[in-house]
Amino acid sequence: MAEIPVEKKSSGKGWLWLLLLLVIIAAIAWWLLSEADESETVGPIVVEETEPTMPATQGAGSGDMTLAAILADPSAYYGREGFSGTVTVGGPLTDRGFWIESEGNRMFAIVIDQPRERPVDINVGATLDISGGTIRNPAEIEDLTGDTLDEDTVDAMEGQQAVLVVSEDNIDISDEA
Numbered sequence: 001m002a003e004i005p006v007e008k009k010s011s012g013k014g015w016l017w018l019l020l021l022l023v024i025i026a027a028i029a030w031w032l033l034s035e036a037d038e039s040e041t042v043g044p045i046v047v048e049e050t051e052p053t054m055p056a057t058q059g060a061g062s063g064d065m066t067l068a069a070i071l072a073d074p075s076a077y078y079g080r081e082g083f084s085g086t087v088t089v090g091g092p093l094t095d096r097g098f099w100i101e102s103e104g105n106r107m108f109a110i111v112i113d114q115p116r117e118r119p120v121d122i123n124v125g126a127t128l129d130i131s132g133g134t135i136r137n138p139a140e141i142e143d144l145t146g147d148t149l150d151e152d153t154v155d156a157m158e159g160q161q162a163v164l165v166v167s168e169d170n171i172d173i174s175d176e177a
Contacts, residue, residue, distance in 0.1 A: 067105035070135055074162035083133040083164055086174065091124040094152040098122050100130075100164065108156055109133070109164040111171070112145050120168045127175035133166035141165070 066085070070077045090099035090106060097110045109130075111120070122128070138157040141149070144165065157163055 065135075067100070067102050067107050070162055071105055071107060074135070075137070077135040077162060078137050079134065081132070081134045083135060083166070084131050086127060086129050089122055089124055089126045089128060092152075092156075093122065093124060094156055095150045096147075097149075097153040097156055097163075099156075100128070107162060107164060108138075108160050109166055110141070110144065110149070110153065110157075112165060112167045120171050120173065122171070122173070123176065126173055129172040129174050130164075130166055130170060131172070132170040133164045135162050136165050137161075138163045 065077070065080070065083055067087075070083075085102065087100040087102045090101045092099075097108055100107055100109045111122075138160045141157070141163065
């Protein structure tokens with residue numbers, strides 16, 4: 001009897017099964033990774049554009065928020081917060097207002113009437129460090145916290161293009177008069 005070698009013939013489709021297995025593994029990996037990304041995302045990302053708050057500097061204000069800049073174009077600063085600087089108090093004073101001066105520029109400031117353990121005693125000639133305040137249109141000041149504005153304060157604002165509204169907590173007297 002003759003010996004006949006028998007060999008199994010390969011079908012040549014082994015590579016196709018390997019390719020299919022790789023596609024399935026890739027799909028599972030993609031699905032798992034996308035699930036992980038979705039669990040880390042809390043919600044849609046919302047970006048709001050706001051006016052940057054300038055860092056405090058010595059002088060009349062911070063960055064371009066100086067008395068000179070505010071008085072040159074008051075409407076550009078209405079509602080802008082973050083006025084900071086060292087100013088001198090000019091007269092006359094009212095119950096809730098005082099004049100701030102720096103480098104020959106002068107603007108009226110109104111104190112937000114919030115009870116404080118020890119109220120700020122502002123006098124003419126004092127040097128103040130103001131660490132926050134909002135520039136407002138004097139024609140639209142009606143909703144300030146505390147008592148209504150006295151007649152002297154309202155009269156002092158008359159004819160002004162801008163006023164600084166500042167909380168007494170944001171006023172430090174660095175040199176008393």
